[in-house]
Amino acid sequence: KVAELYGKAKNAVIIVDGSMVSSEAVTILADLALVTGKCGRPRNGLIVVTAGGNLAGLRKAGIGNEKGIQDQIASGKLKGLFVFGEDPVGAGLISAADLAKLELLVVVSPWMTETARAAGVVLPGATPLESCGTYISCDGKERSFARIQEPLSGFDNLQVISALINALGANYSVDCKGEAPAKLQLVLPKDTELFKTAAVVDPALRRFNEKLAM
Numbered sequence: 001k002v003a004e005l006y007g008k009a010k011n012a013v014i015i016v017d018g019s020m021v022s023s024e025a026v027t028i029l030a031d032l033a034l035v036t037g038k039c040g041r042p043r044n045g046l047i048v049v050t051a052g053g054n055l056a057g058l059r060k061a062g063i064g065n066e067k068g069i070q071d072q073i074a075s076g077k078l079k080g081l082f083v084f085g086e087d088p089v090g091a092g093l094i095s096a097a098d099l100a101k102l103e104l105l106v107v108v109s110p111w112m113t114e115t116a117r118a119a120g121v122v123l124p125g126a127t128p129l130e131s132c133g134t135y136i137s138c139d140g141k142e143r144s145f146a147r148i149q150e151p152l153s154g155f156d157n158l159q160v161i162s163a164l165i166n167a168l169g170a171n172y173s174v175d176c177k178g179e180a181p182a183k184l185q186l187v188l189p190k191d192t193e194l195f196k197t198a199a200v201v202d203p204a205l206r207r208f209n210e211k212l213a214m
Helices: 002-008 023-035 055-060 069-075 157-167 203-213
Strands: 013-017 045-049 080-084 104-109 121-124 133-136 142-145
Touching: 013 023, 023 045, 055 133
Parallel strands: 013 045, 080 104, 104 121
Antiparallel strands: 133 142
16 A cells, blocks of 8 residues: 555655665665656655764765674684774674684774774774764765864874874875765665664764663
């Protein structure tokens, strides 16, 4: 019945909870929007609302979900891991004991998370209030933002990345100017489950959720 109502509607927008609906289900819904012509024009399309911030921006930058990391750590194939702004140990995705098998674990975080406690090197990260750059909203619009306050560590995330690159011998610098908006393309990995709860790896979002539950 829902599919019938959607197909007959002149305009329709599908809004998906990205933390509960799997990528396979999102792909099916995207195909539905395409075959019914409900995309690429106002008041139509597909919006995936995800936990945390700037997931679309990460995908646009070519950063995906590497599901084979744990197997590579266990086999000894992966020797080092760089974790930026996430807390996979606190989210229950991997254990500190598993990460201990690495020769090098570097974590960049504004908080001393469970993952940071397991790291050999911890670098100070900046919160969104202390950062500048761009966010891509769930409707695909790119917006620039400026920092509201100076980072407590004296370095924002872009400066940390720049310093690490320069330490490796490259000449690299960054600024806070956002690039021109670009057209996004939905490219999602296939999955077998239609509904599954995603772990919250963003420590800031998890702290916010904990406060709401009090």
